[in-house]
Amino acid sequence: MKTSIATVCLAGTLEEKVTAIAEAGFDGLEIFEPDLIADHRTPREAGEMIRAHGLTIDLLQPFRDLEGLDGEDRRRAFDRLERKFDLMGELGCDLMLICSAAHPRAKGGIDRMAADLAEAGERAANRGLRLGYEALAWGRHIHDHRDAWEVVRRAGHPATGLILDSFHTLGRGLDPDTIRSIPGDRIFFVQLADAPRIPMDLLYWSRHFRCMPGEGDLDVAAFMRAVGATGYGGPLSLEVFNDLFRGGRPLDVARDGHRSLIALMDDVRRVEPPARLNPTALPARAQIDGIAFVEFATGPDGAPDLQTMLRAMGFRPVGKHRTKRVTLWQQGAARLILNAEPSGFAHSAHAAHGVSVCDVGLRVPGAGAAIDRARALGAVPFTQARDAGQLDIPAIRGVGGGIMHLIDPDDGLDRVWQVEFGQTEAPPGDLRFDHLAETTTYDQMLSWGAAYAAIFDLDCTPMLDVSDPDGLIRSMALAAPDRAFRLTINGAETHRTLAGHFLADSFHSAVQHIAFATDDLPTLARHLAEQGFDPLPIPANYYDDMAARFGLDPATTAGLREANILFDRDEAGGTFLQLYSHPTPEGLFFEFVERRGGYDGYGAANAPFRIAALKRLLRPRGMPRG
Numbered sequence: 001m002k003t004s005i006a007t008v009c010l011a012g013t014l015e016e017k018v019t020a021i022a023e024a025g026f027d028g029l030e031i032f033e034p035d036l037i038a039d040h041r042t043p044r045e046a047g048e049m050i051r052a053h054g055l056t057i058d059l060l061q062p063f064r065d066l067e068g069l070d071g072e073d074r075r076r077a078f079d080r081l082e083r084k085f086d087l088m089g090e091l092g093c094d095l096m097l098i099c100s101a102a103h104p105r106a107k108g109g110i111d112r113m114a115a116d117l118a119e120a121g122e123r124a125a126n127r128g129l130r131l132g133y134e135a136l137a138w139g140r141h142i143h144d145h146r147d148a149w150e151v152v153r154r155a156g157h158p159a160t161g162l163i164l165d166s167f168h169t170l171g172r173g174l175d176p177d178t179i180r181s182i183p184g185d186r187i188f189f190v191q192l193a194d195a196p197r198i199p200m201d202l203l204y205w206s207r208h209f210r211c212m213p214g215e216g217d218l219d220v221a222a223f224m225r226a227v228g229a230t231g232y233g234g235p236l237s238l239e240v241f242n243d244l245f246r247g248g249r250p251l252d253v254a255r256d257g258h259r260s261l262i263a264l265m266d267d268v269r270r271v272e273p274p275a276r277l278n279p280t281a282l283p284a285r286a287q288i289d290g291i292a293f294v295e296f297a298t299g300p301d302g303a304p305d306l307q308t309m310l311r312a313m314g315f316r317p318v319g320k321h322r323t324k325r326v327t328l329w330q331q332g333a334a335r336l337i338l339n340a341e342p343s344g345f346a347h348s349a350h351a352a353h354g355v356s357v358c359d360v361g362l363r364v365p366g367a368g369a370a371i372d373r374a375r376a377l378g379a380v381p382f383t384q385a386r387d388a389g390q391l392d393i394p395a396i397r398g399v400g401g402g403i404m405h406l407i408d409p410d411d412g413l414d415r416v417w418q419v420e421f422g423q424t425e426a427p428p429g430d431l432r433f434d435h436l437a438e439t440t441t442y443d444q445m446l447s448w449g450a451a452y453a454a455i456f457d458l459d460c461t462p463m464l465d466v467s468d469p470d471g472l473i474r475s476m477a478l479a480a481p482d483r484a485f486r487l488t489i490n491g492a493e494t495h496r497t498l499a500g501h502f503l504a505d506s507f508h509s510a511v512q513h514i515a516f517a518t519d520d521l522p523t524l525a526r527h528l529a530e531q532g533f534d535p536l537p538i539p540a541n542y543y544d545d546m547a548a549r550f551g552l553d554p555a556t557t558a559g560l561r562e563a564n565i566l567f568d569r570d571e572a573g574g575t576f577l578q579l580y581s582h583p584t585p586e587g588l589f590f591e592f593v594e595r596r597g598g599y600d601g602y603g604a605a606n607a608p609f610r611i612a613a614l615k616r617l618l619r620p621r622g623m624p625r626g
């Protein structure tokens with residue numbers, strides 16, 4: 001399988017783009033002509049620079065408005081074509097993309113257009129070049145790959161073939177299975193992009209909201225199954241126009257793109273192996289059975305304030321690491337590790353970010369295969385020196401820089417608590433992990449979400465807007481099919497939002513809150529209050545509004561208000577109770593939840609009030625006013 005990407009996907013100068021594309025592992029690229037025009041090199045020098053990075057130049061794009069023109073318009077279009085053929089010779093690229101004409105004077109008629117493409121093909125062949133014709137979704141006469149194929153078929157020239165683009169096919173709602181009847185050797189090139197389903201003008205949608213396969217809502221896998229069935233054996237190339245990606249780090253975007261192609265083609269292979277594309281075979285997506293632990297970097301003093309907070313939350317130290325300054329705290333099934341080591345990863349995490357989550361342990365049956373899949377998708381394995389007697393638990397650098405350990409219960413690695421911590425004491429309480437909430441920038445949220453969903457078997461909920469008093473936060477949720485693991489990712493666009501403030505303050509994007517589940521939150525809230533837990537105070541206005549919205553009786557409302565518990569109800573009648581802690585000076589906080597009646601959300605309706613309450617507590621530290 002040959003992977004490629006259009007230079008238009010990335011930010012930077014041509015050389016920065018090329019460097020990122022090569023480093024991310026692509027085999028080739030498509031040159032978006034304006035990137036070449038803007039460069040100071042001659043086309044010949046640019047071609048040499050690209051090949052020196054080990055990349056092939058698979059396509060020059062786009063050539064607009066060739067077919068269906070008359071008279072002077074037609075003469076000039078063909079002159080322009082010859083000029084571009086000169087350029088291709090200099091560059092060292094033999095395929096050009098012709099997109100269906102959008103010119104106001106372009107005439108329809110399949111045979112007229114076919115004749116133009118036959119002539120163009122003949123001129124290309126004379127120079128040893130080829131042309132690929134693509135149906136733009138907003139083309140004047142041709143905006144459907146079936147019509148584009150008919151034009152190419154009637155042109156009947158060996159140097160004129162078809163270019164398919166998943167956005168143009170799926171974005172218009174065309175059935176990708178109609179591709180299956182096209183001969184694979186007549187398809188010269190395949191471009192891939194996904195997009196979130198947003199009803200808007202097609203051109204605007206395409207130019208600004210395309211995303212990597214797997215980051216949007218289009219069925220790119222069904223498109224690729226159909227392409228694979230034709231016997232197509234050429235490059236698979238990403239063509240993603242996205243404002244955020246064009247403002248992001250080119251290497252990050254290129255890596256996301258490469259990972260998305262590998263993951264996509266593994267999915268395709270599992271359902272319907274393509275005839276000639278030979279995708280890399282990866283182990284299946286890993287199941288996550290739950291969160292085994294969350295580890296904090298505390299610094300050498302062991303974070304006494306965090307310990308006080310944990311005690312008030314019912315956690316107790318139940319084990320000490322045999323050789324390290326690492327303590328296991330537990331409440332029910334929820335394990336927290338406090339790492340006060342004077343060196344190593346946790347130490348550097350503390351030096352950089354203060355008291356923060358530096359490691360998350362996931363229970364993953366078949367963890368070894370999961371690590372292999374993660375590595376094949378570009379994740380970096382993490383190793384740290386081990387002492388004798390310490391278990392070798394596989395780990396990867398998690399998305400966002402933290403560490404993620406995968407604990408395989410089948411390998412007996414869950415013995416770690418007895419083996420390394422000498423835990424004998426049974427923990428108090430009945431808590432378990434409900435979800436982790438990570439915070440990052442909006443563009444990284446897409447990237448992280450796609451990375452988690454590529455490695456693990458997770459359901460993704462559509463993105464949600466959450467309002468912060470000082471701006472919008474986008475939020476997405478990923479959950480194991482049986483909900484043994486849940487993760488939310490919040491993407492902040494402005495530093496004035498709470499999420500943005502957390503990012504700016506911690507110079508780091510990571511876990512911002514940890515939510516624990518209980519079967520009886522009101523009782524837990526009473527116990528916690530007795531132990532000195534200080535809940536996040538929720539204003540009386542919230543309870544007046546909530547009682548009115550849900551028709552709660554005064555006694556229930558009073559009970560929730562007394563305990564500072566937030567309430568939500570879904571359309572099916574499932575209910576959700578939430579209780580929050582105060583934030584730590586680093587902006588971390590804890591949440592306790594109770595889910596009843598199959599409630600599957602995260603209390604998004606309550607988020608604005610919770611965020612405002614947290615901000616009231618953070619403002620004295622210099623929080624900018626909205």
Ligand code: MG
Nearest residue numbers: 134165191239
């Ligand atoms: Mg295209």
Ligand code: MG
Nearest residue numbers: 437515591602
């Ligand atoms: Mg939450």
